[in-house]
Each structure stands twice: as structure tokens, then as C-alpha cells.
Amino acid sequence: xxxxxYKLIKNDANARLGKIITxxxxxxxxxxxxxxxxxxxxxxxxxxxxxxxxQIILANTYHLMLRPGENIINQLGGVRKFMNWDxxxxxxxxxxxxxxxxxxxxxxxxxxxxxxxxxxxKFFLTPEKSIQIQHLLGSTITMCFDECxxxxxxxxxxxxxxxxxxRWADRSLSAYKEREGYxxxxxxxxxxxxxxxxxxxxxxxxxxxxxxxxxxxxxxxGQEKMFETIEYTEPFMxxxxxxxxxxxxxxxxxxxxxxxxxxxxDCVLPTRSGRNGQAFTSxxxxxxxxxxxxxxxxxxxxxxDCNTCKNYSRAYLxxxxxxxxxxxxxxxxxxxxxxxxxxxxxIRISIKNGNFENFSExxxxxxxxxDILES
Amino acid sequence: xxxxxYKLIKNDANARLGKIITxxxxxxxxxxxxxxxxxxxxxxxxxxxxxxxxQIILANTYHLMLRPGENIINQLGGVRKFMNWDxxxxxxxxxxxxxxxxxxxxxxxxxxxxxxxxxxxKFFLTPEKSIQIQHLLGSTITMCFDECxxxxxxxxxxxxxxxxxxRWADRSLSAYKEREGYxxxxxxxxxxxxxxxxxxxxxxxxxxxxxxxxxxxxxxxGQEKMFETIEYTEPFMxxxxxxxxxxxxxxxxxxxxxxxxxxxxDCVLPTRSGRNGQAFTSxxxxxxxxxxxxxxxxxxxxxxDCNTCKNYSRAYLxxxxxxxxxxxxxxxxxxxxxxxxxxxxxIRISIKNGNFENFSExxxxxxxxxDILES
Numbered sequence: 001x002x003x004x005x006y007k008l009i010k011n012d013a014n015a016r017l018g019k020i021i022t023x024x025x026x027x028x029x030x031x032x033x034x035x036x037x038x039x040x041x042x043x044x045x046x047x048x049x050x051x052x053x054x055q056i057i058l059a060n061t062y063h064l065m066l067r068p069g070e071n072i073i074n075q076l077g078g079v080r081k082f083m084n085w086d087x088x089x090x091x092x093x094x095x096x097x098x099x100x101x102x103x104x105x106x107x108x109x110x111x112x113x114x115x116x117x118x119x120x121x122k123f124f125l126t127p128e129k130s131i132q133i134q135h136l137l138g139s140t141i142t143m144c145f146d147e148c149x150x151x152x153x154x155x156x157x158x159x160x161x162x163x164x165x166x167r168w169a170d171r172s173l174s175a176y177k178e179r180e181g182y183x184x185x186x187x188x189x190x191x192x193x194x195x196x197x198x199x200x201x202x203x204x205x206x207x208x209x210x211x212x213x214x215x216x217x218x219x220x221x222g223q224e225k226m227f228e229t230i231e232y233t234e235p236f237m238x239x240x241x242x243x244x245x246x247x248x249x250x251x252x253x254x255x256x257x258x259x260x261x262x263x264x265x266d267c268v269l270p271t272r273s274g275r276n277g278q279a280f281t282s283x284x285x286x287x288x289x290x291x292x293x294x295x296x297x298x299x300x301x302x303x304x305d306c307n308t309c310k311n312y313s314r315a316y317l318x319x320x321x322x323x324x325x326x327x328x329x330x331x332x333x334x335x336x337x338x339x340x341x342x343x344x345x346x347i348r349i350s351i352k353n354g355n356f357e358n359f360s361e362x363x364x365x366x367x368x369x370x371d372i373l374e375s
Numbered sequence: 376x377x378x379x380x381y382k383l384i385k386n387d388a389n390a391r392l393g394k395i396i397t398x399x400x401x402x403x404x405x406x407x408x409x410x411x412x413x414x415x416x417x418x419x420x421x422x423x424x425x426x427x428x429x430q431i432i433l434a435n436t437y438h439l440m441l442r443p444g445e446n447i448i449n450q451l452g453g454v455r456k457f458m459n460w461d462x463x464x465x466x467x468x469x470x471x472x473x474x475x476x477x478x479x480x481x482x483x484x485x486x487x488x489x490x491x492x493x494x495x496x497k498f499f500l501t502p503e504k505s506i507q508i509q510h511l512l513g514s515t516i517t518m519c520f521d522e523c524x525x526x527x528x529x530x531x532x533x534x535x536x537x538x539x540x541x542r543w544a545d546r547s548l549s550a551y552k553e554r555e556g557y558x559x560x561x562x563x564x565x566x567x568x569x570x571x572x573x574x575x576x577x578x579x580x581x582x583x584x585x586x587x588x589x590x591x592x593x594x595x596x597g598q599e600k601m602f603e604t605i606e607y608t609e610p611f612m613x614x615x616x617x618x619x620x621x622x623x624x625x626x627x628x629x630x631x632x633x634x635x636x637x638x639x640x641d642c643v644l645p646t647r648s649g650r651n652g653q654a655f656t657s658x659x660x661x662x663x664x665x666x667x668x669x670x671x672x673x674x675x676x677x678x679x680d681c682n683t684c685k686n687y688s689r690a691y692l693x694x695x696x697x698x699x700x701x702x703x704x705x706x707x708x709x710x711x712x713x714x715x716x717x718x719x720x721x722i723r724i725s726i727k728n729g730n731f732e733n734f735s736e737x738x739x740x741x742x743x744x745x746d747i748l749e750s
Binding site: 038039040042043044045046063067068072075076082083084294295297307311312313315316318319320322323325326327329330 | 413414415417418419420421438442443447450451457458459650669670672682686687688690691693694695697698700701702704705
């Protein structure tokens with residue numbers, strides 16, 4: 001079994017090419033992690049995910065503890081065996097969902113009491129409990145339990161929340177059971193306050209986590225604020241540890257964050273958009289339900305070599321969405337994950353070749369140019 | 376290009392092992408054709424269909440003429456290219472849907488006027504029009520346009536309807552454009568009246584169609600009546616032409632019809648049931664939503680080697696259905712199609728080995744025995 005380790009292979013300005021070694025396989029960074037909330041990346045088969053060159057996926061502790069429950073999953077060999085995914089798995093801690101799903105909840109020093117969105121039953125989640133659940137789920141990378149506050153928030157509220165999250169980080173780390181090739185990541189909080197981000201990052205660095213996440217972003221603060229926050233947080237993160245920007249994002253967000261030294265990303269956007277008929281392409285987003293695609297024999301993205309683009313016309317995909325056919329969701333989700341993973345591949349190759357800046361400019365310019373209308 | 380041809384390889388009592396040669400590939404019979412109503416076999420990717428050893432699929436003229444329309448499909452290279460299916464394709468004529476979808480319709484000698492289920496617009500479908508649409512769809516096997524009446528029906532009504540269908544068969548055949556390796560099948564009508572079935576079959580045989588279907592069954596008459604009808608119709612069908620029992624059926628129906636000399640089947644059951652959580656297994660049907668599967672680590676069917684059964688537990692599939700995850704529909708549909716195709720393979724091998732009777736007895740007995748409850 002290999003030790004959990006991040007190897008920095010090359011810097012290109014602040015962009016980083018690296019590799020994460022885990023008990024369940026290696027991960028080339030910068031990496032995008034498809035989201036498999038309920039132990040399935042929605043509408044995708046595991047071999048589709050593999051074919052897209054996805055190397056690690058994310059699952060949600062909150063959803064899985066409510067249904068089917070961590071004990072059932074544990075008895076069946078953990079999330080990876082349960083869903084037939086043999087690569088590395090990252091689980092979030094549940095903190096974000098307790099916030100975002102807006103359940104009636106009360107927070108105290110000990111933890112969070114909330115009601116299940118499924119049946120109203122009461123749950124009490126603590127750092128210790130979250131870490132134990134993630135252990136039972138068999139996560140390769142466990143995330144600390146934190147409080148995620150909604151922005152905008154006052155300095156005082158943000159400070160109090162961050163400090164609570166740091167005390168919970170201490171407790172999370174204590175509760176975590178070390179296993180070779182597994183890891184627990186700390187989550188830097190502090191909203192959009194430089195001073196607080198520095199305090200949080202420094203606190204976690206002193207605890208010597210094997211990896212760090214920037215949490216509490218991508219919650220409505222806007223791209224500019226997000227990039228700014230990354231910029232002043234990044235210097236306080238170790239260079240020999242992976243850095244994970246949680247819940248991000250659009251292709252443009254990812255490019256900008258890689259430029260600022262981020263290694264890991266996750267987002268529901270490619271799969272959720274795919275189910276809604278939105279396709280990511282090298283020339284920007286298109287809505288396949290739009291009538292202009294009715295007779296269009298072209299691929300979604302002529303620069304893409306995924307199964308969907310190689311084999312199906314926009315006209316066919318348009319038809320599937322109009323007819324509410326499940327295959328439409330499957331093919332668009334598959335394409336979008338491939339688009340994201342091809343982008344990540346392009347990012348990694350360009351860092352390797354020392355021309356990430358050039359790659360990203362070309363990429364962004366082409367996308368900003370928009371779709372070519374059928375002639 | 377090969378001539379369209381049926382080769383009878385071997386009889387085992389009345390069961391027939393054969394091969395159909397078409398412009399788009401060979402078909403081993405007895406064959407089950409998955410239904411791809413709107414140019415997609417619901418929730419299945421084309422390579423899933425291929426992997427299940429499906430050799431021909433069916434699409435519905437009625438649905439495709441309404442949406443996206445036969446001209447759009449024709450411009451995009453026909454249904455096969457449109458949906459990326461390179462094997463043979465059979466299309467029904469639309470007659471059955473005009474009946475079953477219960478649209479306001481009026482029938483006269485010329486054809487059927489009906490309202491679109493999608494937008495209420497009026498359509499007039501005639502034998503000539505149906506054959507032309509199927510031509511534009513690029514069907515390997517075109518079906519005659521017929522009137523399908525609901526059972527029970529009086530002798531007089533059934534006779535009038537059958538005679539109309541026979542006049543429409545003449546017109547369908549005249550309208551059909553021959554192409555090497557393509558074919559048009561006549562449809563025998565006559566309800567459950569022996570005399571009428573004989574008249575209809577004889578009429579079509581005199582027209583020398585390359586294949587025959589038995590239509591107007593599996594509409595509520597029950598298995599006994601259906602088998603009886605096949606038995607007295609079969610002697611009037613050529614032995615050197617394929618025989619297709621339309622819209623059938625459950626595994627037990629197929630076994631019984633093969634025994635009575637039928638070569639081809641189609642049915643929505645495996646895919647529709649799959650989407651509803653019902654799985655076909657060698658020990659009968661199971662409903663995966665049932666709570667007894669919550670923690671069950673076993674495969675749906677331990678006798679099955681499909682992707683779903685090799686890689687997923689009943690507990691996982693149960694979870695996917697409880698969580699309304701699309702992957703659940705995908706995996707169950709895939710399994711069910713594999714179950715059907717494995718059954719067809721078993722049928723063909725047993726006819727080849729001259730022990731079809733023994734195979735079918737064992738198969739039926741095991742299914743009647745029911746699922747083994749978890750110990």
C-alpha cells in the first residue's frame with residue numbers, strides 16, 4: 001500500500017502540475033472530481049466515468065447517511081464497492097449540505113442538530129460523528145466537519161464561525177483513524193476576509209493536514225471576490241500538499257483558480273447542466289432544447305472526441321430532449337464530463353509544456369466567441 | 376449486398392432454428408427485438424444493446440412521424456444513422472398505435488384520420504403513406520399498414536376489419552420500393568377466429584411476402600387463446616419465411632410461441648419493467664423497490680452474467696430506485712434486455728441440440744419456483 005502523498009512535478013507561474021498518490025490509485029492534478037452525491041454520478045455508468053479519464057469522484061456524506069445509511073454501505077464494503085468504483089473517493093463532511101439544504105438546524109459548540117430532508121427525523125452531526133461516517137463509507141479522502149456560512153456575512157460572524165470550524169478541525173483530526181494511503185483534509189474558512197483566511201490557513205497548517213481545501217466560496221460572492229480570496233489565501237498553504245477549491249465551478253472559474261495555484265475541483269455543474277439540456281463546448285454553452293438544433297447534423301462540439309460527439313448529431317440530441325428520453329440526459333451528462341476532463345487534460349499538458357497562460361487565453365477566447373450557427 | 380432471405384437451419388418438433396439475412400446484418404432466430412419507440416431503446420446506450428447480443432431493434436413509425444418527423448430523420452440518414460444503430464431495423468406501420476393510443480380517429484377505405492397525441496394536429500395515414508414513411512426512415516423490414524381491432528370483437532366486425540387489412544396489404548405491397556436486402560412483411564389478422572386467420576394467411580401467402588407477422592394478438596385475449604390462435608394459423612404460413620408474433624411478450628409467452636413455430640418477437644416489457652423497478656430473473660420477477668432488498672448483497676440474478684449482475688448488489692439497485700437515481704433505470708433495463716437475450720440464446724442452443732422441450736420445461740419450472748429469499 002502506498003503512502004498518501006502529493007508530488008509537485010512542475011510550476012508554470014503559480015499553476016501547478018502534480019500527482020497525488022493514494023491507496024486507491026494515483027490522481028494527476030489539477031484534477032476535476034465528478035460528483036456522485038448518492039453513490040452514483042447521475043445518469044452515468046461507471047465505465048463512462050472511467051472512459052472520461054476521471055480519476056477520483058466525490059460522494060456526499062449528508063445524503064448517504066440519510067439514505068441508505070452508512071452502516072448498510074459499510075456492510076456492503078463501502079461506497080467504492082457499493083457503486084463499483086475502484087478509484088479514489090473523496091467525501092465531503094456534511095457541513096455544506098446542512099447549510100445549503102436549509103433544514104431547520106441549531107448549531108452549538110458540540111455540533112449541529114438538523115432534520116432529515118427525507119422524513120423529518122432528527123440528526124445530530126458532530127465532527128466526531130462526521131469523521132466516523134466517512135470512515136464507514138470508506139473514503140480515500142475524508143474532509144473535516146466545518147460550518148459553512150452564507151455570504152455576505154459580517155467580520156464578527158465570519159470570525160466566530162471560522163473559529164468554530166477550527167475547533168471542529170482539531171476534533172475532526174483527533175477522530176480520524178489513520179490508514180496508509182488515506183488522508184484527511186483541513187478546510188480553510190474565513191469568508192472574504194484576508195485576515196481570517198490567513199488565521200484559518202495558519203491554524204490548519206500547524207496541524208499538518210495532508211491536504212487543504214478552501215471552503216466557503218462559490219456561494220454567491222462572484223468570480224472576482226473568489227479569485228481575490230484564493231490569491232491571498234494561497235501563500236499560507238504548504239506547497240507540498242494538495243489544494244482543493246470546494247464546489248468550483250464553471251470552466252472559467254477552474255482556469256482562473258488553476259492559475260492561482262489550486263489543484264483540485266468538484267462541481268455538479270457538468271452533470272446537472274447535462275440533465276437540463278445544457279452542453280459545455282469549446283465555443284461556450286449551448287442549450288440543446290433550442291429549436292435551432294432541430295435539423296443540425298453537427299456534433300455538439302466538433303472539437304470533442306467523446307462518445308456523444310463522435311456518434312450523435314445535435315438534431316438527435318434535440319429530439320431526445322424534446323421526447324423526454326432518458327438517453328438524452330445520459331449522452332449530455334457524458335459529454336459534459338468529457339468536456340471537463342478534456343479541459344483538465346489540456347491544463348495539465350500546458351503546465352507541463354510551460355505554456356499554461358497561452359493555453360488558457362486561447363481556451364477562454366474561443367469559448368467567449370460563442371457557438372457557430374449552422375450555415 | 377445480400378438478398379433478404381430466411382434460412383431454416385433446424386426444426387425441433389415445431390420450434391425452428393433459423394437465420395435471416397438482411398442488408399444490415401444477419402439475425403439468428405428465434406430472435407427478440409428490443410423496442411426503440413422514438414429511435415432510442417429507453418435508458419440504454421447503443422453499445423449496451425450490442426453487448427446484450429441484440430441483433431435487430433424495432434422503432435415506431437407513428438411516434439417518429441409525429442416527432443421529429445420522417446423527413447428530418449431521412450435528411451440525417453435514416454433511423455439507423457440517426458440513433459447510431461448499425462444493425463437491422465424493423466418498423467411497425469403505425470396501425471397499432473392509431474388504435475392503442477386511442478386518438479379520435481375515423482377509418483374509411485382510404486385510410487385513417489387521427490389527431491396527434493402531441494399537439495392535436497390532424498394526420499391522415501394510408502397504406503401508401505405508411506410505407507413511404509417507413510422508406511424514409513430507412514427500415515430494413517417494413518410492416519404492412521393494417522387495422523388492429525380490439526378484442527373481444529364479433530365475427531362480423533373481425534371479418535370486415537381483416538378484409539380491410541388485406542386490401543391494405545395489397546396496397547402496402549404495391550407502394551413498397553424493393554431494395555436488395557430489405558423486406559416488407561404481411562400481417563395476418565382475423566382475431567381469434569380460425570376461419571378468418573386461415574383466409575388472411577392464405578391471402579398474404581398468395582402475395583408472396585418475404586415474411587409474415589401474426590398481428591392483433593397480445594391485446595388482452597390471454598395466453599391460452601393466443602397459443603391456440605398461433606397453432607391454427609401456423610400451418611398456413613410458409614416454412615421458408617420468417618414468422619413474427621407482434622408485441623409478445625412475457626418470457627413464458629415467448630417460450631410457448633417458439634414451441635408453436637414463431638421466429639420473431641418484440642415487446643416493451645423488459646425496458647418498461649426495468650424503469651418501474653421490476654427485474655426478470657431465472658427465478659421469476661422481483662420488484663427491486665421491495666424493502667427486503669435493502670441490505671441484500673446478492674446480484675439480481677445469480678445465474679446472469681450481465682454488467683448489472685456482475686457488478687451491483689440488490690442493495691445498491693434498491694438504493695438507486697429509492698433515491699430516484701437514473702442509473703437505477705439504466706441498470707435494470709440493461710439487465711432485463713440481457714435476461715431476454717440470454718433466454719433467446721438458450722432457446723436457439725436447445726433447438727440446435729434437439730432438446731428445446733427439455734430446456735423450456737427446466738426454464739419454466741425454475742421461474743415458477745420464485746426468488747430465493749435471503750438467508
